[in-house]
Amino acid sequence: MIRIEGVAKTFTLHNQGGAVIEVMRGAALRVAAGECVGLVGASGAGKSTLMRMIWGNYLAAAGRIMVGDVDVAQAAPRGIIALRRETLGYVSQFLRVVPRVPTVDVVAEPLLALGHDEEAARAQARAMLARLNIPQTLWALSPTTFSGGEQQRVNIARGFVHPFPALLLDEPTASLDAANREVVLGLIAAAKARGAAIVGIFHDEDARARVCDRLVDVTAFAPQAA
Amino acid sequence: MTPLLQVRDLGKSYGRHIGCADVSLDLWPGEVMGIVGESGSGKSTLLACMAGHVVPDRGQVIFDTRADGPRDTVSMSEPARRMLGRTDWAFVHQHARDGLRMGVSAGGNVGERLMAVGARHYGDIRATATDWLGRVEIDAGRIDDRPATFSGGMQQRLQIARNLVTGPRLVFMDEPTGGLDVSVQARLLDLLRGLVRRMGLSAVIVTHDLAVVRLLADRLMVMKDGRVVETGLTDQVLDDPQHGYTQLLVSSVLQV
Amino acid sequence: MSDYNFAYLDEQTKRMIRRAILKGLAVPGYQVPFASREMPMPYGWGTGGVQVTAACLVPEDRLKVIDQGADDTTNAVSIRKFFARTAGVATTAHTAEASVIQTRHRIPEVPLSEDQILVYQVPIPEPLRFLEPRETETRRMHALEDYGLMHVKLYEDIARHGAIATAYAYPVRVEGRYVMDPSPIPKFDNPKLSMAAIQLFGAGREQRIYALPPYCDVVSLDFDDFPFDPSKADAPCALCGATHTYLDEVITDDAGGRMFVCSDTDYCAGRQAAGEAAP
Numbered sequence: 001m002i003r004i005e006g007v008a009k010t011f012t013l014h015n016q017g018g019a020v021i022e023v024m025r026g027a028a029l030r031v032a033a034g035e036c037v038g039l040v041g042a043s044g045a046g047k048s049t050l051m052r053m054i055w056g057n058y059l060a061a062a063g064r065i066m067v068g069d070v071d072v073a074q075a076a077p078r079g080i081i082a083l084r085r086e087t088l089g090y091v092s093q094f095l096r097v098v099p100r101v102p103t104v105d106v107v108a109e110p111l112l113a114l115g116h117d118e119e120a121a122r123a124q125a126r127a128m129l130a131r132l133n134i135p136q137t138l139w140a141l142s143p144t145t146f147s148g149g150e151q152q153r154v155n156i157a158r159g160f161v162h163p164f165p166a167l168l169l170d171e172p173t174a175s176l177d178a179a180n181r182e183v184v185l186g187l188i189a190a191a192k193a194r195g196a197a198i199v200g201i202f203h204d205e206d207a208r209a210r211v212c213d214r215l216v217d218v219t220a221f222a223p224q225a226a
Numbered sequence: 227m228t229p230l231l232q233v234r235d236l237g238k239s240y241g242r243h244i245g246c247a248d249v250s251l252d253l254w255p256g257e258v259m260g261i262v263g264e265s266g267s268g269k270s271t272l273l274a275c276m277a278g279h280v281v282p283d284r285g286q287v288i289f290d291t292r293a294d295g296p297r298d299t300v301s302m303s304e305p306a307r308r309m310l311g312r313t314d315w316a317f318v319h320q321h322a323r324d325g326l327r328m329g330v331s332a333g334g335n336v337g338e339r340l341m342a343v344g345a346r347h348y349g350d351i352r353a354t355a356t357d358w359l360g361r362v363e364i365d366a367g368r369i370d371d372r373p374a375t376f377s378g379g380m381q382q383r384l385q386i387a388r389n390l391v392t393g394p395r396l397v398f399m400d401e402p403t404g405g406l407d408v409s410v411q412a413r414l415l416d417l418l419r420g421l422v423r424r425m426g427l428s429a430v431i432v433t434h435d436l437a438v439v440r441l442l443a444d445r446l447m448v449m450k451d452g453r454v455v456e457t458g459l460t461d462q463v464l465d466d467p468q469h470g471y472t473q474l475l476v477s478s479v480l481q482v
Numbered sequence: 483m484s485d486y487n488f489a490y491l492d493e494q495t496k497r498m499i500r501r502a503i504l505k506g507l508a509v510p511g512y513q514v515p516f517a518s519r520e521m522p523m524p525y526g527w528g529t530g531g532v533q534v535t536a537a538c539l540v541p542e543d544r545l546k547v548i549d550q551g552a553d554d555t556t557n558a559v560s561i562r563k564f565f566a567r568t569a570g571v572a573t574t575a576h577t578a579e580a581s582v583i584q585t586r587h588r589i590p591e592v593p594l595s596e597d598q599i600l601v602y603q604v605p606i607p608e609p610l611r612f613l614e615p616r617e618t619e620t621r622r623m624h625a626l627e628d629y630g631l632m633h634v635k636l637y638e639d640i641a642r643h644g645a646i647a648t649a650y651a652y653p654v655r656v657e658g659r660y661v662m663d664p665s666p667i668p669k670f671d672n673p674k675l676s677m678a679a680i681q682l683f684g685a686g687r688e689q690r691i692y693a694l695p696p697y698c699d700v701v702s703l704d705f706d707d708f709p710f711d712p713s714k715a716d717a718p719c720a721l722c723g724a725t726h727t728y729l730d731e732v733i734t735d736d737a738g739g740r741m742f743v744c745s746d747t748d749y750c751a752g753r754q755a756a757g758e759a760a761p
Contacts, residue, residue, distance in 0.1 A: 014470025015477070056459055058466040077445045077459045078254050098419060098441050099412035112423055305626045312630070327613070327634070331641055334634045341637065342630025348640050348705040370641050 001166050001197030002031040002054065007063030007073065007221075009049055023049055027063065027221040029199070033165070036188065036198040038212035041219040047201045050218055051168050054199060055090050056080040067166050085113050089164030091172050095143055095151040103146075104129065104139045107157045114162065128157040132183055149175045153184075160187050167191060169200040173207045185210055228290050230255045230396060230428045231276070236285035238275050244452035245271035249285070251447060251457070255395070258422055258429045260443030260460060262436060262475070268452035269432045270400060276430065277317050277398045278307045289314070289396070312342045316389035320401035322381035325388070326373045332359060332384055333369040339392045358387040362417060379410035383417065390421060397422075397429040403438055415441055436479050440464055448472045489536040489569040495519055499537035499691070503682055506693035511656030512624070513607050518689040528561055528586060529686030531603035535584045538599055538682070539565065544572045546580035551588040551728070551745030558586075575748050587650070589671040591727050591749040594679035596696055602665040604685035607692065609653045609663040629661050632703055640708055652710075655701045662692065664700075670714045670728045675700040717742040722753035 007027040013019045024046050031037045039047040052058040054065055056072045065072040070083050084090070089110075097106050104125045111121035129139055132153040138146065143154045152175050159167065169188070173181045181204075188211045191198060202208035208215070229252040238245040246268035253259055261269045274280040276287050278299055286298045292314065299307055311317070319325035326335055336355040337345070345351050356366050362383035364376075373381050382402065389397065402418065403411040419442060422429060431442055439446055439460055446460040448469065456469040467473045487493065495517075502516040521529040539545070545565055549558040553575040561584060562573050574580050577590040584601040594600060610620045613631045623629065632653055639647045652669035656662050664675055665683060675681070681694040694700065704710040715729045720741040727749065729742040744750035 011466075012468070013473070015474055052465070057461050059458075059462060059468065077457075077462075078257060080459055081257070081444050096440065098416045100409070101412075101416045308626050308628060330613070330634055331638060333641055334638050337637055338630050338634050340630075341633035342628065346633070346704075346706050348637065349707050351637065351705075352641075 001033045001035075001068065002029065002199060003064070003066040004029040004050075004054070005064045007050070007053060007065060008061040009046075009053060009058060010061045022223045024218075024221045025223040027218070029216055031166075031197040031199055033195045033197050034192050035213050036192055036200060036211050038208050038215045039199065039201050039218055040208075040215050041217050046218045046221060048170065050221070051170060051199060051201060055088070055168055056084070085110075087164060088166045088168070089159045089162065090168045090170075091155050091159035092170050093152070093155075093174065095155050097143060099144050100142050102140045103134065103143045103154055106143055106154060107161055110158060110162045124161055125157070128161045129154075131187075132157050133180055149177070149180070152176060153180060156184055156187070160191065163191070163194060163196070165196055167196050167198045169198060169202075171201055171203060173202065173204045181207065227254065228296060229253060230257075230290050231430075232286070232288040232296065233276060234286040234288065236272065236275055236282050236287065238271055238280060238282045238284075244268070245280075246275065246449070246452045249454055251454075253396075253428050253430065255428055256422075256426050257445065258427075258431065258443045260439030260446045261430065261432045261449060262434060262439055262446065263449035264434060264475070267449040269449050271452070272449070273398055273400055273430065273432045277315065278311060279317075309343075312339050313392050314395045316392075316394040316397040318382075318385055318389055318397060318399040318402050320404045322373070322378070322385045325385040326381060328372065328374050331370045331372055332364065332376070335373065335384060335388045336391050339388065343392060354391060355387075358391050359384075361421070362387040363413075377410075379406055379414060382406060382410075382414060386414075386417070386421070390425065390427075393425065395426075395428060397427055399429060399431045399433075401433050401435075402431065403435065404433070411438070418442060436464060436476065448475065486568045488541070489539045489565065489571075490521075491519065491533065491536045495533075496537040499533055502691040503534065503537065503693060506682070506691050507680070507695045509660075510694055510698050511654075511660030511662040511692060513690040513692045515689055516691050518686045521686065522564075523560070525687040526605065527557060528584070528603040530684030530688075530691070531584050531586070531601050531686075532561060532564070532684075533686060534682050534684035534691060535561075535565065535582060535601045536569070538582055538601065539569050539571055541569070541571065543569075543581045544574050544579055545569075546574050546577060546583045546748075547585075548583065548588060548590070548746075548748075549586045551590075551730070552747045554747065576752075577746075577748055587666045587668075588728070588745060589667055589674045589677075591744070591746040593674075594677055596678045598679040600677075600679050600681045602667075602681065602683045604663070604665045604683045604688075604690070606651075607663055607683065607685040607688050607690040609651075609661050624660060627659070629655075632661050633705070636703060636705065636708075640705070646704065646708055646710075653703050655703060656694065657699050658701075661703070662700075668714070668728055669702065669710070670712045672700070672702045672710070673712055715742050719744045719750060719753075722750045722758045724750070724753060724758070 005028050009024040011021045041047055053060050060073040068087050070079055104122055108121040108125035134153055143151055156172055173184050231253040233251045236249040237247045249272055263269045275282040287300050288296045289299050290296050333355040336358050337351040340351050359366055364380055373384055403414055443460045446463040447454055448456040450471045456472045464476055467476050502514045506514045521532055547558040547562040549555040565571055566573050577592040582599045586603045608620055613635055614620050636646050650668050651663055651666040652672055654662050654664055678696050683692045702710040718725045721743050727744045730745040731740055731742055733740050
């Protein structure tokens, strides 16, 4: 489902004398449907950078990043937009939403973008919020005022409300209590069971051990190592 | 699929000063494109040229018309272009006063485009206006009030209703949230997002506010000195800017 | 008499005005700019109509001048005298006898014929003016038939008053093309705008002339569910008993007493002479 070959990443700092910083070279990764691959490596090794390149958020300097049959490294913006709408889900550590939009609508948005009926989409969103133990009293409020853990769960709800065939999970269990962590691990397991290909970053070693089929150390993709 | 709008080598100069130059872009159905740049970067000139408010010196603005398919709106006759302007196109001004008739009631403001394209049933026009006031969250009881009695945010929402009532396919917006309180901006952004999604609108939004484009635009175009310096997915351009000017622009934003 | 050129204006000016009139007739409803002259009367007293009349008059003409239907009001009397003195033409109060009729705010009740000319005095020729103050923009709107705004005005009327409250200067569409202000005639007169006579409109201060050729198609703007209604006061004329004419309301005393009489004084007098009287 996800196939990465020969991916490199450089940053050119035009406003700092045009310094070129090479952060990754020769990255390769394959994730089959129903498989969960954990990215590991020291902080700063490039786990998030690789994940952002798969998401299309960072431009790859070289290589191929196939998600399904789309090469994210080459695709036109609208190709990536379509990919993100239909195929590729992303649970980031940060919640970026229009202020004042009710949480239920924030969660329903991926479904609405796919053209689902508004009420049906909200019903699914409510079910997902309930599953993640977000108190019902908060559903009509904007998540911008929520605690870190609540925002994280809203993000997770958004990522799992539509059965994306491919998922990117950036620290999905980081600030969760034990009960909610179990819920999220259950969601990940269910996603794998329905055939989703998942790339994850987990600092939580126990969680990593429970859901990841394989681990890939991104330190191997550092330029000096290549 | 055909792009809804294809801009080719568009250029406009004011004497020796370049308004905008060599601008090309494709806008696809349902897509929202943001154009950012600082004051004087040519983004408003570009928008005015695309919307037919200013005649460009060079280039084409090809719109996929309902009747005849892609046609160059620059070389189109003025009546045909104006007809587009009140049917398939909409233009939301930064200042609601520029886009509203301040001496005409809210209902009359919304109904004008309907009447301009031949609506002649008062009851129907009023029912449509009432429906649209509801969609932009203006109380139906205000339908006979003049916009001068509305708050800035309400005026802007009224302007949007007035523009969208004929079901356009392409909306040009010039700093649509500029000059509004931050809390009012948020409501307007949410409204715009909902309308864009429900109506399948395509939009071109000119703004200097990077937070606005991050939330509204699928794609981003960065302009400097009348030229496009970078384009791409909105979050990619903002998070991994390639051009020095974009890097400066992004790093200059105050973080909140 | 020898102090003036025939009909006051010099021949070059009359030629210029006639060209504007011909152009107006050729493009019904289109406002033709013309170089309006200073006339020996203030703006608002019919300077536009007077210049058009001057350009139309020939020595054989018989002129009638009415002001709101009456032949004997100050404005009508002074303009009639003006042309009697400067052109030496015959004058009349009888509609059927006149070859040229200058009018302010009315169309005579008697149908006009093909050998008559009706000249209107026009204060503001631009029907879009109250909604769009820019002349450059209104001209473009006319050129592009961008007339949605005209219905906005009627919409506002209904929204505010429950009906189209415009009772005079009611806008019309001419030959399916130009929207035109018929001058401040009561909307009761609008259906008569399609007539046998030539109709010329002169706006002196605004420097515009426009025209309706004979039998021109003139439609009053309206909505499907609020159709045009050429209403008038619901009463018969207190003097001649007519029920089909436009009536003026006349206050007769300080106690609120009033009566309705024909605004067309010549028509009313004719009916009374023929033995018609109020019931």
